[in-house]
Amino acid sequence: MQRLLGLSLLAAVLSTAGCSSTLVAPEQYSGFLQDYSRLSEQQSPSGAKVARWIDPDLQIARYNQLFLEPSQFYPQPQPSARLSQETLHGITRYFDTALRRELSKVMPLSDSPTAGTLVLRPAITAVSASTEGLKPYEVIPIALVVAAASTAAGTRDQQVxxxxxxxxxxxxxxxxxxxxxxxxxxxxxxxxxxxxxxxNVKPVIDVWANDMRQSVEQLKAKR
Structure with missing residues (x-):
């Protein structure tokens, strides 16, 4: 009985860890980036696991400003009863604001992508909700739909x-x-x-923007 209890606890821990992972599985990549083959598992400044690549020859001192392209959804989502068009617009607007707030602290922001400028091109590729403990993170990039758990336990919390x-x-x-x-x-x-x-997603976006700022700071410190 004690051994079974231990196995049950282990399974619960592993299940929770899987649901809270910050890594996106390769089969869930949206196609927004040109080349995914260079990505490798790394740690962000906040300690989260991410798939990332930085050109080893990058000399950030060559760049004197940063141009932020408006964030977008990729592919274009279909609004639903649980994820409205207003919310979708709100997510990209807030993402843009958070990026400008954080990145302006480390590099001047440009109104146009000219020589000596780095361009940041961001895209939200999925938004989902699932019943905790019953279903892992689910993303359908083609439709960008909200993944509702098909279970009778509809009163349980759902993780966004x-x-x-x-x-x-x-x-x-x-x-x-x-x-x-x-x-x-x-x-x-x-x-x-x-x-x-x-x-529901503001805290995540704030972390992303903060990590991007710290990443630039780390690159500058290495020059």
Whole structure:
């Protein structure tokens, strides 16, 4: 009996770890980035596991400003009863604001991608909700739908997760110099009928923006 209890606890721990992972499985990549083969598992400044690549020849001192492309959803999502068009717009607007707030602390922001400029091109590639403990993170990039658990336990909390892919590009020659893929868990929903709001994903977006700022700081410190 004690051995069975131990195995049950181990299974529960592994299940929880899987649900809270910040790594996106390769089969869930959206196609937004040009080349996923260079990605490798690394640790972000906040300690999260991410799939990332930075050109080893990148000399950030060559760049004097940063141009932020408006964030987008890729592919284009279909709004639903639980994920409205208003919320989708709110997510990209908030992401843009968070990136500008954090990255302006480490590099001047440009209004146009000219020579000596790095371009950040970000995309939200998935938003999902699943019943905790019953179903792992699910993403269907083609439709970008909310994944509701097909279970009778509709009153259980649902975990909201959101994924991002981003590339950093040399504005002068369009060469990709860095890219990252990651996901994060937002604030839970009370059940499988509650709608997803911007507030559910704000904490994740804030972490992403903060990590990007710290990544630039780390690159500058190495020059």
């Amino acid at each position: 997760e959101i994924a991002v892919e981003a590339a950093v590009i040399d504005a002068q020659n369009s060469r990709v110099v860095a890219q990252v893929v990651r996901k994060g868990s937002g604030l839970d929903l009370e059940n499988d009928e509650q709608v997803i709001s911007l507030d």
